[in-house]
Amino acid sequence: MNPELVWLRDDLRLADNPLFHFSSPPASLMCVYVLDERWLEPLAPGLSARRIGAARLSFLWQSLIALRGELLKRGGDLLVRVGDPPAVIAELVASVGVLCVHVRDTAGHDEANDLARLIEKLPASCKLRRCQGGTLFDEQALPFALEDLPGSFSAFRRRMEAQDSTPPAQPTPITLPLWPEKAPRGLPPLNHICDQAAAWRSDSRGEFRFQGGEEAALARLDHYLWHSGAIARYKKTRNGLLGAEFSTRLSPWLATGCLSARQVHDQVRAWELEHGACESSYWVIFELLWREYFHWVARKEKAGLFGPRALPEPPPAFGSWCRGETGVPFIDAGMRELAATGWQSNRVRQNVVSFLVHDLDVDWRLGAAWFEHCLIDFDVASNWGNWGYVAGVGREASRGRYFNVLWQAQHYDAAGDYVSHWLPKLEGLSEGPARHQPWRADATAYPEPCVIPDAWEDTLLPLSTAAGGASRLDASADGSSL
């Protein structure tokens, strides 16, 4: 039957997937996904949480089950294994007699190493077809060599916008080659891998239910563009904190490859043809270019993206931050939303990063590793790239970004609705700044902050007489309470 094998990684879809476009279709085809056993290991010394947390694993499994359904409809199937990806693929090549492995180059140092290790393991009888995809542009379409990638996002964006030739998304294959006779197929039950992931349910306070899979991804894209009208307001709402429509919420599907950037791009352009291009529709593409930038940065920087390899022992302040127990409502609300839903808005992400790195002085790599564990949209390039960017390391290091978290909280959550949504204890305080500075308004309402950075000085409320103990807090303004 001359079997061939598609090794799926961050490309869990059939539409616009170059892995399913063959110059001459194979007689039989295996589609394989390998859950990397390293993702089930602890995050770091002193951090027992696994690299992949329950929320992300649950979303991934939903996506794999949905993909299997789509493959079965077309005459194919899916095999999911847990292990060392190149070793599992090489073993299947040998046991099934695979003649060609199809795989996509992805961002990520481990992923690139996996491919190199597979190449070493493949027998001479088996070919390897490497393709590109997942990004708006393929490497050969970039207007510069990868080593000359512009040093800033702005310079990158200007070069890419000048060329404006994003290729269109490719259609879904209608049928697929048959599954090789006697080849193994199917997924292990999720509870055999992780009980917490099998039982994971997102907290309904998240106000949006993410469901893995290509169909759910397309439904969200369709809704956001064609039914909710939200895209027309994106530029104004994108810094929102509450509700389902302030941003596209496409990130988990883009990260797992249930949806491609080109599919989003095509649909936004189609929307513009019907409704007229506007600042908001431009801004959605602008954000996709951020994704694009970080993907090429990751490919260029390889292991350098992660900073020095070994993570330090986490200090106690890190635990408070992860649990949402810093005493700073905006940070605590954000970290509890992350734990409860596996997702956070971009505005909150930037603030919690800045607080951890610049105010608590904790190593940025611990925070990035925690996000890797929690985020259902974890994407190695976007996560580690954004962390480095806000922490002020790596690219554009000289422009390290400090966010005055208290000012940001009061600006983007003026009434304190977001913080009281996630921290109901604050509902008793009057709407407005008091909910962001409970220690100034009523020290009994909420635990005291673990640090009061000097930068907050001009934003602090006058002390209320109800704020017993606030003067003690002022004494720890240099962060020594940590």
Ligand SMILES: Cc1cc2nc3c(=O)[nH]c(=O)nc-3n(C[C@H](O)[C@H](O)[C@H](O)COP(=O)(O)OP(=O)(O)OC[C@H]3O[C@@H](n4cnc5c(N)ncnc54)[C@H](O)[C@@H]3O)c2cc1C
């Ligand atoms: C510390 C930190 C870590 C992050 N980690 C991730 C991650 O692991 N995975 C991830 O997809 N995004 C990450 N982001 C980027 C961004 O926060 C999310 O993509 C966005 O909040 C997802 O919501 P959305 O889909 O509604 O985005 P929208 O605002 O609707 O944007 C549309 C799409 O553009 C892309 N995008 C938007 N902003 C960025 C950005 N700053 N960097 C890269 N791509 C962007 C995403 O694919 C997003 O889905 C991170 C940002 C920060 C500050």
